[in-house]
Amino acid sequence: MSESLVQIRELTKNYERGKQKVEVLHGIDIDIPRGDFVALMGPSGSGKTTLLNLIGGLDTPSTGSVSIAGQRIDQFRAGDLAKWRAEHVGFVFQFYNLLPVLSAQGNVELPLLLTKMSAAERAKRAKIALTLVGLADRAHHRPRELSGGQEQRVAIARAIVTDPTLLVCDEPTGDLDRKTADEVLTLLQTLNREHGKTIIMVTHDPKAAEFAKRTVHLDKGQLAPEARH
Secondary structure (H helix, E strand, O other): OOOEEEEEEEEEEEEEEOOEEEEEEEEEEEEEEOOOEEEEEOOOOOOHHHHHHHHOOOOOOOEEEEEEOOEEHHHOOHHHHHHHHHHHEEEEEOOOOOOOOOOHHHHHHHHHHHOOOOHHHHHHHHHHHHHHOOOHHHOOOOHHHOOHHHHHHHHHHHHHOOOOOEEEEEOOOOOOOHHHHHHHHHHHHHHHHOOOOEEEEEOOOHHHHOOOOEEEEEEOOEEOOOEEO
């Protein structure tokens, strides 16, 4: 592994609930090297998804710093953060968020519509991504014609089509049976090992965490000592 891709220092995140201040994360320090595959675990309400959203630029910290590839994304304005996110982060969620009216290929091409790429180049990139996830033969199928596992593979293809710096996955197998979940996790492992993708995955499933290189536990908004696999 090489230099730190993600550097977080003294990170806190608070929310206002009425007149009450709720502390979700406090005093988080973590380094994630380029090429790492990290599983984020912890009980419900421990701050896992909040931390993932801060790393992916979907949210901003109350205090502290979030640096990705040497850029302080916590200092970006909203418009710059959205542009950075589109260029550098691929998102995979528990529910696949595919558009039912589009084919698998159409769904995968969506992030490329934000670029200046030609239609032909978009189609080519989408085909490569679908081939990588083993769904080249399903390119023209709509989501309702696919299984849950295939839908999640399309979602992963959509996440990687821009060649992002970072893949962030929030319970990516939470809606899948064990066999299908293991197939999706094996795909993520392949993207990490063979294609060098840096992956941060929130999961409540210890079996899913075993596919990662290391596990980071959050409890009550703080990091616990790490386990390496």
